[in-house]
Structures are given as structure tokens and as C-alpha cells.
Amino acid sequence: MKLSDFLLNLVPFSDEELTDIIIHFKEEKFKKNAILLKNGTICDKLYFIKEGMSRSFYTRKDGKEVTQWFFGNGHFMASAESFFNQTPSFYNLEILEDSILYSISFKKMELLLAKYHNMEKCIRLLSIEMFTKLVHKMNATQFHSAKERYSYMILEYPNIVHRISLGHIASYLGMTQETLSRIRRNET
Amino acid sequence: MKLSDFLLNLVPFSDEELTDIIIHFKEEKFKKNAILLKNGTICDKLYFIKEGMSRSFYTRKDGKEVTQWFFGNGHFMASAESFFNQTPSFYNLEILEDSILYSISFKKMELLLAKYHNMEKCIRLLSIEMFTKLVHKMNATQFHSAKERYSYMILEYPNIVHRISLGHIASYLGMTQETLSRIRRNET
DNA sequence: TTTATTTTTTGATATAGGTCAAAAGAAAAC
DNA sequence: GTTTTCTTTTGACCTATATCAAAAAATAAA
Numbered sequence: 001m002k003l004s005d006f007l008l009n010l011v012p013f014s015d016e017e018l019t020d021i022i023i024h025f026k027e028e029k030f031k032k033n034a035i036l037l038k039n040g041t042i043c044d045k046l047y048f049i050k051e052g053m054s055r056s057f058y059t060r061k062d063g064k065e066v067t068q069w070f071f072g073n074g075h076f077m078a079s080a081e082s083f084f085n086q087t088p089s090f091y092n093l094e095i096l097e098d099s100i101l102y103s104i105s106f107k108k109m110e111l112l113l114a115k116y117h118n119m120e121k122c123i124r125l126l127s128i129e130m131f132t133k134l135v136h137k138m139n140a141t142q143f144h145s146a147k148e149r150y151s152y153m154i155l156e157y158p159n160i161v162h163r164i165s166l167g168h169i170a171s172y173l174g175m176t177q178e179t180l181s182r183i184r185r186n187e188t
Numbered sequence: 189m190k191l192s193d194f195l196l197n198l199v200p201f202s203d204e205e206l207t208d209i210i211i212h213f214k215e216e217k218f219k220k221n222a223i224l225l226k227n228g229t230i231c232d233k234l235y236f237i238k239e240g241m242s243r244s245f246y247t248r249k250d251g252k253e254v255t256q257w258f259f260g261n262g263h264f265m266a267s268a269e270s271f272f273n274q275t276p277s278f279y280n281l282e283i284l285e286d287s288i289l290y291s292i293s294f295k296k297m298e299l300l301l302a303k304y305h306n307m308e309k310c311i312r313l314l315s316i317e318m319f320t321k322l323v324h325k326m327n328a329t330q331f332h333s334a335k336e337r338y339s340y341m342i343l344e345y346p347n348i349v350h351r352i353s354l355g356h357i358a359s360y361l362g363m364t365q366e367t368l369s370r371i372r373r374n375e376t
Numbered sequence: 377t378t379t380a381t382t383t384t385t386t387g388a389t390a391t392a393g394g395t396c397a398a399a400a401g402a403a404a405a406c
Numbered sequence: 407g408t409t410t411t412c413t414t415t416t417g418a419c420c421t422a423t424a425t426c427a428a429a430a431a432a433t434a435a436a
Contacts, residue, residue, distance in 0.1 A: 058327075060331065066330065066331060068323075068326075068327075080316070080319060080323075081316070081319065081320040081323055084316045085316070085320065090323075090327060113309070113312075117305040117308060120305060120308035120309050120312055121301070121308050123312050124301075124308055124311050124312035124315055127312055127315035127316050127319060128268070128269070128272045128273070128315050130319050131268060131269065131315055131318050131319045131322065132269040132273060134319065134322050134323065134326070135268075135269055135278075135322065137326075138256075138322070138325075138326065139246075139278060141330070142254065142329070142362045143248065143254060143362060145392075145393090146392075146393065165412095165413070165414090166413070166414060166415095167413070167414085174330045174331060175393075175394090176393075176394060176395080177413085177414075177415095178393090178394080178395085178414090178415080178416085179392090179393055179394075180414095181414060181415055181416085182393090182415085182416085184414095184415095185415080185416090333422075333423090334422075334423070353382095353383070353384090354383070354384065354385095355383070355384085363423075363424090364423075364424060364425080365383085365384075365385095366384090366385080366386085366423090366424080366425085367422090367423060367424075368384095369384060369385055369386085370385085370386085370423095372384095372385095373385080373386090
């Protein structure tokens with residue numbers, strides 16, 4: 001997925017604007033298991049995923065990791081609250097598959113936001129999209145059985161389900177990996 | 189809480205901008221138990237709460253209501269995804285205490301967003317704030333015991349806790365009212 | 377005040393899903 | 407190909423919290 005196509009699809013940037021925006025992004029390649037962000041530090045980069053798969057997660061007191069979100073091709077990735085509020089991140093960012101990313105620093109993003117009305121609109125739309133997705137996850141999660149939560153996952157993210165390890169999916173859905181394993185057994 | 193103060197606190201609007209923005213809002217008063225929005229309909233209004241308290245909720249298949257969010261003085265209220273995406277709302281909006289609100293329609297909001305770069309910024313910041321709050325709730329909710337969830341509520345929304353009925357709080361925190369009642373008994 | 381309605385509390389019981397432990401299977405490293 | 411490491415599965419057991427039912431308390435209506 002090309003970054004320019006993604007942006008144009010969201011907001012009708014002029015050629016000039018688009019060029020000036022894209023130029024601020026930097027291509028970066030990462031290998032599986034790379035950590036892009038450690039919790040407690042401020043997220044300074046917003047990434048666009050050209051290719052690959054990542055997740056955000058945190059570690060509980062008992063040492064168990066909890067996945068908060070998966071990020072796939074053609075999507076932006078960051079610890080969004082940390083990036084936009086410039087506060088320490090609750091999450092880590094981890095590369096799950098070798099990836100090609102385009103990154104932009106907070107400073108550069110601020111410049112673009114101030115310079116282009118359209119850029120504000122773009123990020124406004126993205127923020128609302130993130131919010132909407134989170135709302136959907138909450139609805140699918142709260143007051144639903146483990147089985148129902150997994151069904152939601154298959155429906156909403158069918159392609160992710162089979163690229164990601166069972167443990168990561170389980171914690172994303174708020175259950176143990178043993179439970180998810182048992183659910184899968186009783187599926188077709 | 190005055191709307192103009194709230195807006196100025198977020199973005200440095202000029203006097204001119206601010207006047208033109210405020211003029212599009214309309215004062216409306218509502219009595220306790222009024223329903224501002226029914227699920228399945230598109231949320232056409234964004235409200236600013238000058239005074240009062242409301243909630244968003246949905247009804248489960250078994251007929252039980254689940255509170256999604258509480259909205260208090262000095263905050264915006266809407267079924268946000270429904271309003272900004274103009275899609276049918278999953279939630280109802282209900283007034284919990286007699287209220288004075290300022291409302292703006294989606295059409296007018298669109299105009300302001302297109303007209304003022306600062307307005308885009310304002311809504312972008314609000315969207316990120318909503319997102320951030322939802323993230324916090326998820327973190328406080330997922331993988332935590334009923335007791336821990338209630339502690340989070342007291343910490344995060346100390347003034348709300350004692351204005352709202354037990355049942356509403358319980359469903360907001362993803363537990364039954366019986367459980368919350370038992371938790372409260374064992375406090376102090 | 378008295379009655380009706382709604383909300384909260386309490387008790388008894390049931391169960392989904394957690395925890396712990398260990399085996400089996402798959403993937404990575406050597 | 408063999409060994410090591412990581413991931414998934416399976417079993418036994420346990421606990422937090424749901425459910426159901428009914429009493430008590432609080433609030434609203436008459």
C-alpha cells in the first residue's frame with residue numbers, strides 16, 4: 001500500500017501539498033522482533049506500514065504480556081496517545097513480521113499540521129477512525145463470552161487471525177491462551 | 189462551564205472566529221430521563237454540557253442496559269462515531285440530571301471545519317482526547333478484577349461515582365449491580 | 377402520610393474461564 | 407540432522423463473578 005494513495009483516499013490533497021507531506025516521511029526497514037518503542041518513553045514517531053505486521057502491548061505486574069492492538073499493511077501505527085499528547089507511553093511497539101515502514105517525527109508532524117488545513121483534517125479523520133475502531137472492540141469485548149470475542153476477531157480481522165500467534169491473539173481478546181486453544185479445538 | 193472558555197483553552201481562536209463558531213450553537217434544556225438519541229438513528233447533534241449529567245448506553249439482547257460513557261459539565265457529548273461518520277448509532281443518549289446544553293448540527297459543524305483551520309485542530313484535539321480516555325478505560329478494565337475496576341472509577345471519576353445510580357456504574361464497569369453492591373459493602 | 381415504584385442489598389447456587397503443571401508439536405539454531 | 411527454544415494443547419482443579427430470587431431500603435407519586 002502506497003502512503004500517497006492512502007492519504008489521497010482520505011483527503012483531497014493537492015499535488016503540491018502531497019509532495020511536501022510525503023517528503024517528510026523516511027523509509028525504515030525492521031526485522032521481526034524489533035522493538036520500536038519501549039513503554040515509559042515518549043513515542044516520537046508515527047509509522048505508516050507499507051509492508052509487515054506489528055503490535056502494541058504492555059506487560060502486567062505478573063510478567064504476562066497483553067496485546068493492545070495489531071497494525072497491518074496500509075495502516076498507521078504508533079502509541080497514538082503518547083505521540084499526539086507527547087506523554088510517556090503505556091505500550092511497547094513490536095515488529096511481528098519483517099517490515100517496511102515510513103516514519104515521521106512529532107516535530108515534523110506538528111509543522112505539517114500547522115501548515116496545511118488539509119493535514120489537520122487528515123489527522124482528525126484518522127483520530128476518529130482510531131476511536132471508532134476502539135469503540136467497536138469495546139462493544140465486542142465487554143459482556144461477551146470468550147467464544148463470542150473470538151468470533152468477533154475472525155469477523156473483523158480474518159487475515160490477521162492466521163498470521164499471529166495464539167498467545168498474542170488471546171491476550172488481545174482478554175483471555176488466556178489455554179482458553180483460546182480450547183475454543184479453537186471446538187471449532188470446525 | 190462556558191463553551192467559549194472551553195474552546196479557547198483548547199485552541200487560540202481569534203475573537204472573530206470564536207464569535208462565528210459560538211453563534212452556530214443553540215441552547216437547549218432537558219429534563220431528567222429525556223432521551224436525546226435512540227440507537228439505530230444517526231446522531232445529528234454534538235452537545236456541549238453547560239450543566240448536567242448524561243450517559244450513553246445500549247441494550248443487550250437479554251434486555252439489560254449497558255452504560256458506555258458518562259458525560260458531565262464542561263464536556264462534549266454525542267455518539268461520537270455516529271456523529272462524525274454519520275452512521276447509525278449503536279448507543280442511546282439519556283439525560284441523567286436536568287441539563288443545559290449547547291448543540292450544533294453535523295451540517296453546521298462541517299461548515300465550520302471547512303472554514304477554519306483552527307476548528308479542524310480543535311476537533312482533532314478533542315478526538316485524540318476521546319481516544320485517550322477510551323484507551324485508559326480499556327487498560328483499567330481488561331484483565332482487572334471487579335474490585336480493581338471500581339477503584340479505577342473512584343480515582344478517575346470521583347465526583348461522578350456519587351451522583352450516579354449503582355446499576356449504571358456497574359454496567360459501565362462491566363459487572364452486575366449485585367457484584368458492585370458487594371464490593372461497596374466491603375469498602376471503607 | 378400512605379402507597380407505589382425503583383434501587384440496593386443479601387443469600388444460595390452455578391459456571392465460565394483462570395491457574396498450574398506437564399506433554400506434544402513446531403520452529404529456530406547449531 | 408540434532409538439539410534447543412518457543413508455541414500450542416490437554417488435564418485437573420479452583421475461584422471470581424454471574425444468575426436467580428427475594429427482602430430491605432430509598433425515592434417518587436398520590
